[in-house]
Structure formats: C-alpha cells, structure tokens
Amino acid sequence: MDKELRRVAAVQKYTPAWLDAPHADLDERAYADLLPSYWSHTGLRPVTDPDLPAAHQAVAAASARDGGNGLGIRIRLPGAWNDELAERTAALLTRTGPEVRVDLLLDLQTVLPSRPDAGKEALRALDALVPLASWRTIATLAGGFPDEVDGLLDRERGEADRADWDTWHEIRASGRSYAEFVRYGDYGTLPARNLGRAADDSDRSPFGLLRYTTERSFLLARFWAEKRGETGVTREAARWITELSDFRGEGASTGDHWYQQCAWTTGSKGTGNAGTWNQVGNVQHMMYVVCCLTGDADRP
Incomplete structure (x- = not known):
C-alpha cells in the first residue's frame, strides 16, 4: 500500500486530492501510522464518513487539523435518503x-436507468x-457503468445509458440555491461496486471489453479473450468503435489514440490485456468528462 500511496502523492504533488481509505483497519499499526503521514504531510486530503468506526473518524479529523488541507466527508447513498444520516453527519x-x-462528497454509488429516482433522492x-x-x-459521485452487460449487447456490441451523468444535470437544473455549486464526480468506466470488492481470480471473465464514452452512452465492444492466440478480435472491437460517428479521433486523448492504433495496426504487435483495456477506457472517459465540464468537448 505504501508504494501505491507514494505514487499517488507524487502525481498529486501540486494539486490537492481526496484520499479515501474506507476499508483500512486503523487498529492495525501499519494503517494507523501510514495514513496520517500521507493525510497530514501531502496534498492528499483525508476522507471519513459518519458510518465508519469512531477511530477512523478521529484519525481523519486529527490529520485534517495537522495538515491544514481540510476533511472530506463522504455520505453514502446507495438507495433512498434516510434522515438519520443528517443527524450522524451533524454529530461528526x-x-x-x-x-x-x-x-461534502455525496456518494450515490451505482446510478443506472433502473434507478430513476436517484436525482430526487440526491436532492x-x-x-x-x-x-x-x-x-x-x-460534490456528487456516482458510477453509471452497469455490473452486467449481457442484456445490452447485440452480437457482442451495444451501449449503456449514462444515467449518472443525467442525474448530475438534474441536480444542477433543480433551481436549488446550492445547485450551481455541486461538482461532478464518478467512478470512471468500471462498475461502482468495484471500489469495495477485493480482487478475486474467480471473477475473471473469459471476455475482454472495450468501453468508449460518448455524450449520452457508454459504447461496449466485447470479444473472447481467454487463451487467445491472436489479436484480431481485439482489433475488430476497436475498429467498431473508431468507425462510429461518436469517435472523436486519435488526437482527442491518449485513450482515443490507443483505440485508433489498435484498430488499424497490422502485424504481430500486441493489443494488451484487461489492465490495458481498463486503463485506456478510463483515460478516454476522464479526458472527455473534463472537456465537457470545461466546455471543450468538441475540440480534437
């Protein structure tokens, strides 16, 4: 964990960021010593929430006071709002x-089309x-990528609505006095449930999945990846994305560049693995979201 934290701290050296560690057991000395050192002496701001143990809340608050960077309070809202949460937050x-x-980090977690009241509950x-x-x-945080994609695919190609993006726009258009100040946050192109789930080889899928974010949806291109002896299926999936009108061209981001190169490169050059596909999907997604939020989504 120390190696990963040092890498994150280096990347965020000049720009503050929240560092959440909801699963760290602060009764264990390694975590009790490690987290305060990063929370207090880097630009990484501590995060706690009213449902975490008192020890976690105390260490995060003390680190915020020592470091002077402030404290993030994450309020988890996977379903309907409960007024007791406000009471616990006030006590914290x-x-x-x-x-x-x-x-204030209002975490809606998974927001799919099957959760049409997410905006109302957030308000x-x-x-x-x-x-x-x-x-x-x-800020509101939410993940809009579906846990299961089978029902969305037609011959291994399909799309999923960006319901989390629509929910944020619903909040901003609500007319509330605070609405224009609510920032947008998300989980990238992976399901929101991944945050609280340990990696397990039994969860490894024999399929690969390329994801591409457009204005209204996630494009999905799945292919058989287990024990594959050639790269043609991956290139075919990438080619499907690059041939769609929503593809913004290889100059839009390093993720877009990868899709273009993957789709049209010939020869034996490899096309990566699940880690590669997750990375380029998230890079493309994050760059596009930032451009949308800054009004530059149409630039190459």
Whole structure:
C-alpha cells in the first residue's frame, strides 16, 4: 500500500486530492501510522464518513487539523435518503470542530436507468446536508457503468445509458440555491461496486471489453479473450468503435489514440490485456468528462 500511496502523492504533488481509505483497519499499526503521514504531510486530503468506526473518524479529523488541507466527508447513498444520516453527519461535524474546512462528497454509488429516482433522492440528501456546514466543496459521485452487460449487447456490441451523468444535470437544473455549486464526480468506466470488492481470480471473465464514452452512452465492444492466440478480435472491437460517428479521433486523448492504433495496426504487435483495456477506457472517459465540464468537448 505504501508504494501505491507514494505514487499517488507524487502525481498529486501540486494539486490537492481526496484520499479515501474506507476499508483500512486503523487498529492495525501499519494503517494507523501510514495514513496520517500521507493525510497530514501531502496534498492528499483525508476522507471519513459518519458510518465508519469512531477511530477512523478521529484519525481523519486529527490529520485534517495537522495538515491544514481540510476533511472530506463522504455520505453514502446507495438507495433512498434516510434522515438519520443528517443527524450522524451533524454529530461528526461537531466532533471535527469548526476550525477544519470540510468537503461534502455525496456518494450515490451505482446510478443506472433502473434507478430513476436517484436525482430526487440526491436532492433530498443535499437539502438536509448543505445547511449543516459551510462546505468548501459540494460534490456528487456516482458510477453509471452497469455490473452486467449481457442484456445490452447485440452480437457482442451495444451501449449503456449514462444515467449518472443525467442525474448530475438534474441536480444542477433543480433551481436549488446550492445547485450551481455541486461538482461532478464518478467512478470512471468500471462498475461502482468495484471500489469495495477485493480482487478475486474467480471473477475473471473469459471476455475482454472495450468501453468508449460518448455524450449520452457508454459504447461496449466485447470479444473472447481467454487463451487467445491472436489479436484480431481485439482489433475488430476497436475498429467498431473508431468507425462510429461518436469517435472523436486519435488526437482527442491518449485513450482515443490507443483505440485508433489498435484498430488499424497490422502485424504481430500486441493489443494488451484487461489492465490495458481498463486503463485506456478510463483515460478516454476522464479526458472527455473534463472537456465537457470545461466546455471543450468538441475540440480534437
């Protein structure tokens, strides 16, 4: 874990970022020593939430005071809003103290078309939480990529609606006094459930999946990848993406460049593995989201 944290701290050397460690057992010395050192002495801001153990909340709050970077408070909302969450959040804020700057991270977790009330539940939550503090940042986080793609595919190609993106726009258009200040956050192109699940070889799929984000949907191109002896199926999947009108060209991001090169390169050069496909999908997605948020989505 130390190696990964050092890498993240180096990347975020000049730009603050939240560092959440919800599964760290702070009763174990390794975590108890390691997390405060990064939370207090780098640009990585600690994150806790009202449902975590008191020890986690105390260490995160103390690190926020020592480091001066503030504290992120993540409120998990996988379903309907519960007013008790506001009470627990208020109690956490009281224990934290008024001298610590706080960021509200409303985590909707998975938001798919099967959850049409996500926007309304988010507004109920924000109506209750926003008045509790002078929040430095208010952000919603959600994952819109489906856990299962079988029902979305036609001959291994298909698309999934970006319901999480629509939910954020619903919040922004609500007319609430705080609406224009709500920032957007997401889980990239992987299912939101991946955050809290340990890697397991039994979950490894024999299929590869290329993902490409457009204005309204995730494009999905699946192919048989287990024990493959050639790269043609991966190139065919990438070619399907690059031939669609929503493909923005290889100059749009390094992810777009990879899709273009994968699709049209000939010879024996490899096409990567599941780690590669996840990485380029996320790079393309994140770059496109940033461009959308800054108004530059149409630039090459």
